[in-house]
Structures are given as structure tokens and as C-alpha cells.
Amino acid sequence: MSDGRSDIHTSGVPALCQSCEARHNGMCGALNAEELLTFARHTRVVRHGAGEELLTEGAPIAAYGNVMRGVVKLTKTLADGRRQIVGLQFAPDFVGRLYADESAVTADAASEVELCRISKPALERLVAENPMLERRLLRQALRDVDEGREWMVALGRKTASEKVASFLGQIGRHLDPTVAGDPRGMAFELPLTRAEIADFLGLTIGTVSRELSKLKRDKVIDVGPHREIEIIDPQALEHRAG
Amino acid sequence: MSDGRSDIHTSGVPALCQSCEARHNGMCGALNAEELLTFARHTRVVRHGAGEELLTEGAPIAAYGNVMRGVVKLTKTLADGRRQIVGLQFAPDFVGRLYADESAVTADAASEVELCRISKPALERLVAENPMLERRLLRQALRDVDEGREWMVALGRKTASEKVASFLGQIGRHLDPTVAGDPRGMAFELPLTRAEIADFLGLTIGTVSRELSKLKRDKVIDVGPHREIEIIDPQALEHRAG
DNA sequence: CGGGCTTTTGAGGTGGCTCAAACAGAGTGG
């Protein structure tokens, strides 16, 4: 039995938006039912398989998107091929760089991803007309800044084991925000390969694997087959995150 | 002999704003003469000596500011004292974190600094009333994101010498944007001590010093007394930046 | 069951750290 409130809120809301996280915690929260309808005329839900490229470093940006499901990784690559992941976007994050002609990063689907896609000119027009939308995007950008700075500390000053512990903590928190201070453990599937984790943490695949093995040996986590991780002792993990 | 244009533009503009960079390339560019006057009623120019703390990590934010002169460094510190500089702000950058109760970083004056200060509630009210102001702040935030990501690559994937070369290149570009592709050299005074450079690059003071000596030995730069640096061969510097 | 991918683990090398000493400038006071 649903309450009256949700009836009011969902009346006239496009079907796809009704359960979309972007409407609750993301960009689309700025829009009322009428605006959502306008907005939805320009959007299209697209699905991308793991590894598909959404944006290319140095190439023009054709469209923006909101992550609805899955994980998008943002990477930058040096001339000789060294790679660094500079951000991970989860639902309901916004993907793309407003007010820039070309993307400074490559964005690809780390897992299978569903995106709510909107063309560049369409979003830019909607943003110009709707200050609330712009405010949401500002909040998103500020979150991106904060998160980037958090990782700069890890990249610059943490040891390999601290990096890996921090990474597991962050992923855990993202996939289940209630776990933050919870002393009980949790299990999840890593959205990244070892190589990608290494590119995120500024390490090599070998070091990542060794550190994970160490955490397993010390009964802080359990490492299952196929990227499954169980956090047995969140306290200990937090403690090792520096 | 001034042209007519500047007369139009400066009529009714507060004296302090007339030559302020923030009005030309920063946040205040969003405001017309009338709005600038309203704005100026809430601002005050304050001067801070090198080392003075403007914002403290984990402490409430009392006021925002625009850098008018000097360099502000943003740092994060781990529990055991390891430090990482996560950003440098030059004129006319905005300092502070909108929509947050506490600061995620410590901000201090790296050199003597002049700030155009505005209280938190005052700016928040003005932003709520003026979408153009919000757009400027969004642009600033997006620049901060881009710059942070640029440095994440350096922190995670570049060698010590590449880091130092990149750093000198960035500082040079900031202090004189015309130099970018210019094959001729330039000279400037570093706004940071060796220890601060180390905290920026995720290195130790010894490594920074050694790398600078190496660049000097190789006639790429010249290191004078009192933090003076002359870039002799910008091409070679760029080449070593990775 | 074989072939391709990812992951683990090992042995050895090295870039940047640690620790330590000497040096250089800018004040400060005699």
C-alpha cells in the first residue's frame, strides 16, 4: 500500500524516471514532473557492455549521461601508455564535462552499464533555462573535486597496503552506504580487474595481488573466485587505510 | 588616453573591483555594475602573511574568498602527519567549498596573499539569487576537477624527475600564460618551499632537491638563490615532464 | 578438454626514502 505522497510525486513522471536514482539523489532531482517530461524527450537509455568506450581523451564530447546502473571509469593516459584512473562514477553520477569541447579523460564502462543519455546541445540548453539543474551539476562537480582530492592523498602519501585497504573501503561504502561504521562485514563483487585497481592506485598488478593476499592471510577480507570480496573485519580494514 | 569602452564598463563599478582579476576572468565577471555594488557591500579585502591559515581541515567554513594576489595552497593531512597538497589557487580563483559545513582541506597562504573575503551566508544568498554567479562557480569547480585529475596522473604514474619537470611547467604557465609554447625561457620566484613542493608531488624534500640539481646540471633550468628559477630550455623541460 | 584470460607468487633489481651531515641566507644582537 503506497502512501499518497508518492502518488503525487509520480503522477505525470515518465515511467523510466520513476525508479531512477538520478531523480532522487542525482541531477534530475532538480526537475518537477513537467520538466522531467521535457527532459525525457531528449534522453534515451543506452546500454554498454564492459569495456565499451563512452568518451575519448582529447576527442569531442557528443553527449552527456547519467549512470543508471554499473560503474564507469575515467582514465588518463600518458604518451608511453602509462595509465591512471582518475575517477569512478556510480549511479546516479553525471558523466561528461560541461562547457568543454573535448574530453580530458577517457570514459569506459567498467562493468555492464546503463546510461541515461542526452545530447550535448540539448543538455546545455536545458541547463541554461533551468538554474536548479545547474545547481545540481555544481554539487556533482564539487563532489568530484572532493573525491579527487581524497585520492590525491592516497596516491601521493599512502603505502601500497594503505592504498588497497582504502580502495576496498571506498568501494564497500559506495555499494552499500549503510556499512560505513558497521562492525559487521559485507560481500560484493569488485567492479574492476586487478589491472584496473592497479591503474587506480598507481601500483602494479603484482603489488595489488600481493596486498590482497596479505589481507586475506590476516583474515581482514576473504577473496573468492571471480572478483568476489568479502570484508570480514571492517574495523581492521579501516585501520589499515591510514 | 583611455578608450570609451572602459568608461562604460567602469562607470558605477566599485573602485576595488575595477582592476580586480576576478571581475575579468573570475567569479565576479558574472555581475553587472549594479550587482557588483551590492556584492561589494558584503566583501572586504583582507591580507594574509605567508603561512597564515585561511581554512582548517574538518573545521566549519566561516567565509569564502577570491584570491586577488599571491598563492593559496590546499592541503590534506593524514592522522600521522603525512601531508599532501591537493591544490594551488592563484588569482582570480575562488577559495572555499560551497554547500559544505566543514572544509575538507586546510587552506593557507603560501605567499603573502590578498583575498576578497565574503561571509558564507552572504555569498550563499547572492548565489541563490543570481544564476550567473552559480555558473561561474560551476566553471571554477570544473577547472578544479580537471586540474586535480591532471595531478592524479602525475602522482600515480610519473617518476620523480617527471613530477618536478611537470611542476615547473605548470607554475611557469600559471605565472605567465603566454609562455606555453614559447621556446624562449622565463624566470620566476617559486611560491613554494622545497618541503611544500615535496608535499605537492608526493616526494621528499631530498628527492625534489636532487631533481632540481639534476635539471640545473643538464642546463634545463637555472636555480638562483631565494627560490628563483630560470627556465633555460622550455622544450627540454616539457620533454622531461612525461 | 584445450586455449585464452586473469590472478597469484617468486626472485631479483632499483627508484626514491631514511638518516645524517654540511652548507647557505636572512635576521638579530653585540
Add this chain to the structure above:
DNA sequence: CCACTCTGTTTGAGCCACCTCAAAAGCCCG
């Protein structure tokens, strides 16, 4: 004008965390 101090910088010697290279093992899919 010269000690003296204080802070910042340079340089050296040795070491260790993490990388490199390499091999083997696990998992997935046809």
C-alpha cells in the same frame, strides 16, 4: 662588521618498498 641562530637547502650513503620479469596456476568459454 662580525658572530650566532634559525630556517631552508644540498648532498651523500645505505636500505627497503615496490617494480620488473617470469613462471605457474585458476577460471571461463567454446
